[in-house]
Amino acid sequence: MRKKVSVLLLILVLIMNQAAPMGIKAADAADEVKVYVENGEGSLTEGDGTAQRPYQNIRTALKQIQTGQTLVLVGEVSYTKYETCEDKSPKPLFIDKDITIVGSDTSAGLKIRSMIQLGADVTFRDMWLQMVPQAGNARGTTIYAAGHTLVLDAVDTRVGTSTLQDNVRPLISGGAYQGEEGKMGSHTTIKVVNPISQTKIAAIYAGDYYRDSEQDKVDIELDSKLVDTEIHAAGADGHTLTGNVNVTLGKDSNVTDFDKTDLIGELNVNVKAGAHIDTLSFSGINNLTMAEKSRITLPKEADFNVNNVVCEKNAVLDLRQMSTNPSVANNFTGVTVAGEDQTCGSVLVGNDTTLEIKGEVYGLTKLNVNGSEYMARFVENHCYIQAKASSSGNFTIEGTQYTNFQLNKKKTEEIYSWIIGKLENEDADDFYWIGDADKKSVISQQGKEYYYPVEFKKADGTVYKPTFEELFYDYDLALTKENGEAVDLEEAAFCSWDEECINEEQSQYNQVLVSIYDWENCKGELTLTLTHSKTGKSISRVLLVGEEQPIPTVTPTPTPTMTPTPTMTPTPTMTPTPTPTVAPTTTPTQVPTPTVAPTATPTQVPTPTMTPTPTPTVAPTTTPTPTVAPTTAPTTAPTTAPTQVPTPTVPTPAATEVPSSTPDATPVILPTLPTVTPLPPTSEPRAFTLNKTSVTLYTKGKKIIQLSADTESVVKYTSDNEKVAAVDENGRVTAKKAGTALITASADGYQSTCRIVVKKPTFKVAKKMIKVKKGKKARIIVKVRPTTKVVFASANKKIAAVTKKGMLKGMKKGQTKIKVKCYGITKTVIVIVK
Incomplete structure (x- = not known):
């Protein structure tokens, strides 16, 4: 029996010896998951791939390694003796097995003077990858994923240690090199994850450099920084990519834009949990998904035009810095799980813009609320969000620091609008100084704080004490000198609300605190004015800055409750002179003669600021008054005639001479005007409206607004004050300086206007x-x-x-x-x- 066993063992040994290669010995079974290589360009036959006897050539190591194993780079492994293509360019280092390549320590890695192309899924991890550029080949440091999965995990990508070569980094392409396809895959995945300080990629192209390509999809996950901060969602040099591209961005990403020019498919963007993106403009994105606790902050000049948005738990979409309205073409989805109202995501919208959602809202999302983060106070009656009226979701301001506001969801036709309003009975209806406000108050000491109490009351007469935020945002304080000059409240004096009084629960009033710094500049009488910015109502009192003296009982000119003086002209805004262009008629129309010659000594000079006294109906029996006559002889009717209704031009009859002996400027009755019948239009004109009728712009920040008319006709835009607001042929209005301007849009004989108010920030x-x-x-x-x-x-x-x-x-x-x-x-x- 023992003889038989011995014979069997001998036969088994002989068989194993025959199976072993004569030159290169395979790695020991105990170390079969790892294959070691050093040098990289040594003998093709030396070593067995073990830690004790590493392969000396990278080609041998890649040939002997098996799928699923790990190639360990010992020290610096080189690949500089490359083969060349027909055009003498280096052939890429070809890796056609699913393997992981790692460094034996932090200084170990691969130094290569050609490109790399994958024929399988490859991961580079914990290593130094030096891709040395080739002269005259800007893309000579590219890794071609070729439809496979490429992972760079904690990889140092710098070349050498010189800062002059900091931007010499690998490029990544989803395509293949010059037709050297090898085993081309159909789903490219590019991952740059767990970055270290020297992880950086030169550029990423989802498609091919050399030809149009097609993929089932391309997935890009980027945690590191880019040299070219624009991700190219297709190929280079105009080559298209057919297929969807999905980009996932991590916390260390610095992407600023996406080049979608040659993409035939969708671009979807995901923001990783905890990642904060504040450099990216979102335009032309199909689906934007924000994972838990992620944050996107849109820069001032960024675009936000996406098809769908998903805002998960505690995610924040900050749109407050944008100067234009952000837009969602389809749906906006918040937290849809019941009972998670407190952890739903937040969308932060500026007080000058509106988030326009063309589709529906699902789930719940907070509006301008994010824990203890500071938010600007809401603007009453401002529409922050709009969406389809069929929306089942909602927005909430629960948890806001401004507790006297509420979010109202209003339906107009097919649109829901989320509009901020004040809670009922939360506004003061009246306010006044407490004490002898009609007497001058003496300020006799420089730098001392003086207090002036103010009481607020609601419409029902109950006392109301506004919060600090209400006082700060809704009321303006000013100090002015006797000559009307405003006191500098930064350098010359301090004027604000007394915070201690505001926080005093027992007190039913607030008080203004005034302290004078620049004594010489402020000596004399100062007027302290408190104005409610919403209604324009103001109260004032006089402060006497100087040496203490008896208080005179002088009543100041402005009464405490004086409202702003109404405009001098009581009549509606209309043209300076009544003209017959309002409606053609056969009845003689009594108008000032256009040919009145002024006499050398007129008996009555009309006041330049007065307006015509005829009523808006311009009745022909109105008795003319001398004030109607113009100071100079106009030759035509003023060009500011009403523009609401287009009218045909009325022929002007021959002028009637007025004898020079006429002592006054009595209007002359013109001959009967002929009846004018307008010709019927060749096509039915239609009145139109503008998308805005009144807009507030600023000299900085929100400077531009786009006007559009609901007509297919050619529209001409004009501004009556180009120095304040200019408008181009497309209706784009740009603020120039503070003031007001009227933008008029004209088409088919109809007109529509938009009032532009430009303010300083x-x-x-x-x-x-x-x-x-x-x-x-x-x-x-x-x-x-x-x-x-x-x-x-x-x-x-x-x-x-x-x-x-x-x-x-x-x-x-x-x-x-x-x-x-x-x-x-x-x-x-x-x-x-x-």
Whole structure:
């Protein structure tokens, strides 16, 4: 029996010896999942792939390794002795097995002077990949995925250590090199994940460099930074890619745009959980999905035009800096799971823009609420979001710091509008100074704080105490000198609300705090004015700055409840002179003669500011008055005739001479005007409207608005004040300087207008001084119109630190300054940490 066993063992040994290769010995069975290589360009026959005897040539290692195994690079492995194509260009290093390539330590890796092409799914991990460029070949450092999966996991991609070569990094293409397809796949996956400080990619092309290509789909997952920050969703040099491209962006991505020019398919974008994207413009995106706790902040000049949006738990879509309306072509989906109202995502919309959703809303999403993050106060009656009236979802402002507002969901025809309104009985109807406001109040000491109480009442007479936010946003305080010059409230004086009084629950009133810094500049009488910005109502009182003296009982000119003076002209806005162009008639129309010659000594000179006295109906029996006569002899009717209804031109009869002996400017009765019958139009004209009838723009920030008319006819746009607001032939209005302008759109004899109000941007800081205890937090409240980015910076972070949202924290006892910058203006807040 023992003889038989011995014979069998001998036969088995002989068989195994015959099966083993004569030159290169395979890796030991105990180390079969790892194959080792060093040098890279040594002998093709040396080594057995074990850790003790690594292969010396990269070609041998790639030939011997099996699918699913790991190739370990020991030290720097080179591939510089490459084969060439017919055009003498280097052939790519071809990897046609599903393997993982890693470095033996952080300094180990692959140094290669050609390209790399995949014929299978390959992962490069924890290694240094140096792709040395070839002279005259800008794309000589490309990794061609060729329809397979390429993963770069914690890969250092720099060439050498010189900073001059920092941008020399690998490119990635979903295609193949010059037809060297090998085993071409149909689903390209490109992943650059777990980046280290030196992980960077030169550029990414989803398609092919050399020809049009087609893929089932291309998936790109990018956590690292790019040199070319635009992801190319198709091929290079105009080559198309047919198939959908899905891009997933991580927290370290710096993508700014997508080139979709030659993509025949959809581009979908996903933002990873916890990732914050603030450099990207979203235009032409099909589906945008924001994972849990992700955040997208759109830059000021960015576009946001996507088909569908999914905003998952605690995700934030911040659109506040945008100067144009963001748009969702189809649907917006929030959190749809019941009971997760508190963790639903947030969409932050500016106070000057509207999120336009053309489709439906599903689930629940917060509007301008995100935990303790500071939000600008809501604007009453502003429409923040619009969507189809068939929407089953909703938006909420639950948790907002502005508790006196409510979000109203209103239906108009086929549209739902989410509009902010004030809670009923939450506004003061009247306000007045407490005490002897009709007497001058003496300010006798420089730098001392003086207080002037104000009481607010609702319409029903009950006392109402506004919050600090209401006082800051809804009421304006001003100090003016006797000559009408405004006092500089930054340098010469301080004028604000007393915060301690606001927070005093027992007090039923608020009070204004005034302190004079520049004594010489402010000496004399100052008028303190409190104005309600919404209604224009104001109250004033006189302050006497100087040496203390008896208080005179002089009643100031403006009464405490004086409302703004109405305009001088009581009649409706109309043309300076009644003209017969309102409606042709055979009845003689009494108008001022166009040929009146002024006499050398007129008996009565009309006041330049007065307007014609005839009523708007221009009755022919109206008795003419001398004030109707023009000061100079006009030759034609004014060009500002009413433009609402187009009328045919009425022939002007021969002028009637007026004897020079006429002592006054009595109008002359013109001959009977002939009846004019307008010719019927060749095609039925149709009145039209503009998409906007009144718009507020700013000299900075929100400067542009696009007007459009609901007509297919050619529309001509004009501005009556190009210095304030200019309009181009396409209806694009651009603000120039503060003022008002009327944009008129004309087509088919009809006209429609839009009133443009251009304002200077406002930037105010609520408090010039903030006191906070060590370890506690306080908010720096700013008022900015239009909404834009505000920068906060602490002069001494060891005393007080401040976040980019204006939340400061007392670090240790002391005093420092916080610089607040917006629109090129810098304001200072003094912070005292107790």
